[in-house]
Amino acid sequence: MKKFLINLGLLLVVVAALMAWTALPWLGVAALAVALALWMALTRSGRQAGSVTAVGVGTLRQRLGSSSVIVIGIAGVVGVLVALLAMGQGFQATLQSGGRDDTAIVLRGGSVSEAQSVLTRDDIDAIEQAPGIARGGDGKPLASAELVVTASLHKKGSDDDANAQLRGVDDTAWALRPKLKIIAGRTFKPGLNELVVGQGAQREFAGLDVGDEVKLGRQGWKVVGVFASGDAYDSELWADRQEVAAAYRRGNSAESVLVKLTGAAAFEPFKAALATDPKLKVEADTTRAFFARQSETLAKTIRVVGITVGVIMAIGAVFGALNCMFAAVASRAREIATLRAIGFRSVPVVMSVMLETMLLALAGGLLGALLVWLVFDGYTASTLNGFTDVMFQFKVGPALVWTGLKWALAIGFVGGLFPAVRAARLPVTTALREL
Template identity: 55%
Template structure:
């Protein structure tokens, strides 16, 4: 009894290790495994017997559609939830990764991790603008944009609750520094006036951001005069003149400086000159690097959460598959015993039951992936970003995530079919033939 218990425990541990290895296998390794199995099935006598036995079981699936649908629907649910959760994290990170580029620098106070805890004094701006590597516009003015970030409350379109939104003050050169930002409706704000342009993503998530509407922010009336799109995190923001925003909220310093450099070499020159100037104890990074770091923790949390929830659901799907396949083996006991009596050995019977279960798992994985793609791919949502304001982003159901979901489905099928398959192979022929 003790030996049997230890053997079962060892089998479970080895199976768990095999599943982990299976999940992390790259696509070419999975393809290689599939090719080896296919060749074995087609070229060996045992493999051909396994295929013949599997055809018999698969042909009877329509007569057992109620039980087999438990496997398909259960696995589809696991894959759908897993892919949707991972698509949320990938979409959020992709939005931040696409924000900025490698030739635009963001300057923060030394040691600051984000704009919210950064302070840059006004007298430092001319020093920053005079450093080598800073690009100049057509008017020969340095492309430098002193910026402020203010969190304000807006009303969500989804449920009517108050949510945080980012109200950004930008300098006159912001439209050239942030060259992805394009006005698609209305016009740019005018410096010195309480006018706002809003991102397309913010307009889709918050009420009252249509062109011509008036907002009360900081006890002042602001007018929405335009809508812009950037295809990145700035789509979630509202923009205005930085000096107007500073006077409204009594801000005497800036939080960040965005600088357009003359390219990769220009950025290196700018960063080196910044470090060499003792008057400027500031940190410099590319805007791409900065925004990528801002999303790192949340993306990891969403990925871990998705896999954790998927694992819990996978346990349920495994038990459903085990129950269904054990029932299928029991109802087909005479059929399996007959095959054993006419010459089918244990291995073909095991492989036949496994192929049947893996086919159902494959159908469930494909169904779950298609449902996740149809419902969630491109679906826009917002979440709280590192600056305590909402970031609007889209779920991204990529082929990589669909492939991950499919591997999870096949892993569930492997566990759910293995033990019933072993039971079928060990079924005493004389006992099984007497069952009705």
């Protein structure tokens, strides 16, 4: 019963330590590292722990195979976890980078995306007259009624079809998106079946080079330009809204209205004016908030999948570390017993085994993070956002690398704790009799 309670208490300590570790910022970890270094330098027990750790690390060459299991296993955990989180972060950054605080998007009330919204000509006219909208040099409001439809295209190097987003825009759409630049060809001319395509869509789909003809809906369209914006618009095709509406039989309707405000402070009065207009049933939001909401669901799903896969792999890595460290403790039983017999206490023995395991875990974490950074940082991929493909880049930043290293050290902590406790509990007389 006593042994069971001790083991239960140890398990509770592990759970509490892991919960505290996950919430610890890098400054807290740095403080812990400094405290450990001071303990090892200034106390007798610390110096003993350093001596035993040095002996253990010195024998790693003799245990190269088992030590490699720990390093490679943890590198795999960190690599998979950081890669999946980088995917979610890259997707979220791509969508959110198209948002601003001084531009607003207006949809039909209750709509969560442009595809679910329908605005009539009267709605569009009323929105454009709302207060707070900036005006161009010609005195007209900087507002663009926009229509989004799904276009089926062939992927490059494949016979598979995929959906791209075709956006019909008004002339003012360019002024509302200052980051968007034509990098090849020219803009489309209103009244003609002409397209400009995002650089991401051009890389992903066949037949979108300048001068190509592509069939969308029931009509043929000529690609006349390529644009770059560095956000989700790179995945789209743009054309004149009236031509898109005619090709897809949408009449004179739109799905959203994008407006340029006189400033970020003008949003609340603009929103209030729309809400108090009895003829309108619309909802307005800043484009920054709108795009953040659009990316939230998929990014959260990717994070959940990444953490779930990481936990499953981490459990396997923990068992691998436990197995290797138990074997290491067993092979050094006489050595540990001798140290204890000549005056080394249990704490230095426990700390030495823990430090050895966590050093191996740190090596595995650094290896996994380095491989992911070399392979995936800036890697371009695509995923479905609703019914259309969105191109984005993986982003392996310092924060994700730090997350991976924290996971690696947590695995090392759990994998080394139980073998360390066993080493400290091993009776000296029993260990000295072992060959």
